[in-house]
Amino acid sequence: MSSTDLHESSKPSPQDAQQTRPSKDQLTHQAHTQATSNSHSHNSHSHNSHPNTIHPTNSHASSHDPSSHDPRFPLAVHDLTVAYHRKPVLWNVDLDIAPATLTAVVGPNGAGKSTLLKAALGLLPIAGGFVRFWGTDLKSQRNRVAYVPQRESVDWDFPVTALDVVTMGLYGRIGWLMPVRKKHRDLARHALDRVGLADFASRQIRQLSGGQQQRVFLARALAQEADLYLMDEPFAAVDAATEEAIVSLLRDLRAHGKSAVVVHHDLETVPDYFDHAILLNHRLIAYGPVDRAFTHENLRTTYGGRLTLLETAAESLASSSKPSPQR
Amino acid sequence: MTLNTDTIWMLVIGMLAAVACAIPGSLLVMRRLSLLGDAISHAVLPGLVAGFLLSGSRSGEMMFLGAVVAGVLTAFLTETLRRSARVDEDASLGIVFTSLFAIGLILIVNFADRVDLDPSCVLYGMLETAPLRTITILDLEIPRAALWLAICLIVNAVIIILLFKELRITSFDPQLADVQGYSSRAMHYLLTTMTAVTTVAAFESVGSILVVAMLVVPAAAAHLLCDRLGPLVFLASLLAAMSAILGQWFAIDVMRLLGQPSVNIAGSTATATGFIFLIALIASPRHGLLTRLWYRLRLAVRIAREDALGELIRAEESHAPAFTRHALFARVDASSLIRSIAMRSLIARSEIQIQPAVEPSTNRSSDRVILLENGRRRAVELLRSHRLWETYLTDRAQLAADHTHDSAHRLEHVHIDPQTLASEAGHPTRDPHDKPIP
DSSP, rough: OOGGGOTTTTOOHHHHHOOOOOOOHHHHHHHHHTTTTOOOSSSSSHHHHSSSSSOGGGGGGTOOGGGGGGTSSSSEEEEEEETTTEEEEEEEEEEEETTOEEEEESSTSSSHHHHHHHHHHHHSOEEEEEEEEEBBBBGGGGGGGEEOOOOGGSOOSOBBBHHHHHTTTTTHHHOOOOOOOHHHHHHHHHHHHTEEEEEEEESBGGGGGGHHHHHHHHHHHHHTOSSOOOOOOOOTTOOHHHHHHHHHHHHHHHHHHHHEEOOOEEEEEEEESSSSSEESSSSSEEEEHHEEEEEHHHHHHHOOOHHHHHHHHHHHHOOOTTTOOOO | OOHHHHOOOOOOOOHHHHHHHHHHHHHHHHTTTTTTHHHHHTTHHHHHHHHHHHSSSSSOHHHHHHHHHHHHHHHHHHHHHHHHOOOHHHHHHHHHHHHHHHHHHHHHHHHHHHHOOOOHHHHHHOTTGGGGGGGEEEEEEEEHHHHHHHHHHHHHHHHHHHHHHHHHHHHHHHHHHHHOOOOHHHHHHHHEEEEHHHHHHHHHHHHHHHHHHHHHHHHHHHHEEHHHHHHHHHHHHHHHHHHHHHHHHOOOIIIIHHOOOEEEEHHHHHHHHHHHHHHHHHTTTTHHHHHHHHHHHHHHHHHHHHHHHHHHHHHHHTTTOOOBBBHHHSSSOSHHHHOOOHHHHHTTTTEEEOOOOOTTTTTOOOEEEEOOOOHHHHHHHHHHHHHHHHHHHTTTSOOOGGGGGHHHHHTTSSOHHHOOOOHHHHHOOOOOOBOOOO
């Protein structure tokens, strides 16, 4: 069963169909005005008519979403559906990440936040929709995209030093069968210096504190000198100093025109740290500038509101032989 | 060590097999896939039988090929099962290799009854007779096993040198590897194929126990001694080679010295590698048991010393009479060995002095313990630390005042900057029990 079968109203609206590619001036305008999942119009008046209201049935973009192929958007996610063992985890998610923005991904546990990043990076199979990086697929843009996985995703007893780990950020540039050279190690050392760990370069990674381990991961992404950073909970269980260091690095990246999409758990700091927020609970609840998308109402929908019908459908998809109750 | 053509060849074959296994083994152990080799060495059975049935002869290339295919199939099926169904890595390994092994047994019983599959051969191999099965290349007559294993070792070494970076990133962080365009799945299958080929090549001459031992044990021992993957692989290979030498020396020469018949070399080598691991476990400078024991002992002595000083200064503060050595001993909560080491160390640091005395009525020793200037300075620091902690715990951590003593008693031994502690506690002058803070 494809993802589009689940939604009857997936036809593009006439309004969407009329949209043309945005001009250069409109692009930044769009990025900052596009709020909440329902508004895919570039007309800012539409926000006044639907201020942050949620229309879940209308939450997917038209097939003529102009940003999907726009080379200026670091990341465009279109109608993305991802399933684990046939049970959908993400439903019809649409996003456009503009250049020079910091975006938080928030939502309850198991809402599909990490899944969103992994699916965008091709680490998980996609059941429907597509993902574009600068208007094209990841293969040709690999070196421009840095991924910071969750700290628990690797084995910290592995026999590598902090410098070895940071050097791994450069492997994409070094290429198959080519050795790691001194200039690569120097770049890695510089990245370690930027996160304040220059003195820890030759430590085996188990001998670092949790915050230091997280900073090593960050240094690895920095070494890559990417333009888009996808980070999975970099703030999880870090000390105050590390948190500050990460925030200032993120701001530094933004100042250099780079974007970051960060899975984040601490709701209190979202307005302070980020420009944009993605509110996710299996489907996209809201997306846009923090002041528009990160509202009490949207948060309540994200963390409290349950769409029982969708959950039932997901359960029945998981038990594969049964037909979907929607059909 | 007895050396003649046969024993030299046996040694060469044993070392080649050991090192050839240690290379992929290092990566398997670091990936927490140690038992893949064990599974493969069992699961190759249907492949061996199928190769035998297809070619109609034993020890042919078809058997080798069949075994390698079965080995790779084990890894492939395990991985597929893990990905597509909700089965853990170890469970899917258990399912696949037992099924394949059972199929192999059925094939043997029903179609290849003539194969004399000696269980002890499978377990211990035939290293002792390996030099006799020779092959002639370039007018040189060399044992077939030596040739196969040498090729296998060279291929393994070349792979790990050329693809070191790729194997390292896909082992440590497969997701990052995939994002960077290094297929973690391709590397997984490369490693699995390496393991399967090596296992099959080493299997016949050294047997399955030694194969599994060489895949796992040298790498595990090297991990106790190395912090980087490159040196680890090198050291694991070295330890594997050492085990082969040690094993053969023990099996032949030591046994003869003891007047015993020689024992199986493969078994002896597997034992030797276990012995090497044990030494690494005990004596490793960073992770070894001795190191840990030493640090624990030092800590226990320091705590006992500090506790004794604390008792002495508190007695002085309340103008109690000086402690006798026995009374002080009784107040310090540690084993008698730790207590006497602590006491000696206090005297050696001239923090306390013992004033000999004898109780006249009982004629028993009643040595007095005198706090010296060095000791008093240290004791005041400790007392200050203890009371600051108590204040901190009541004011900041919101602990009830009567709950703080035990925690503070432990925390006072933690080396922490006194300035920081004082400012965190809010520069108090009296502790929660209204005792002055020095």
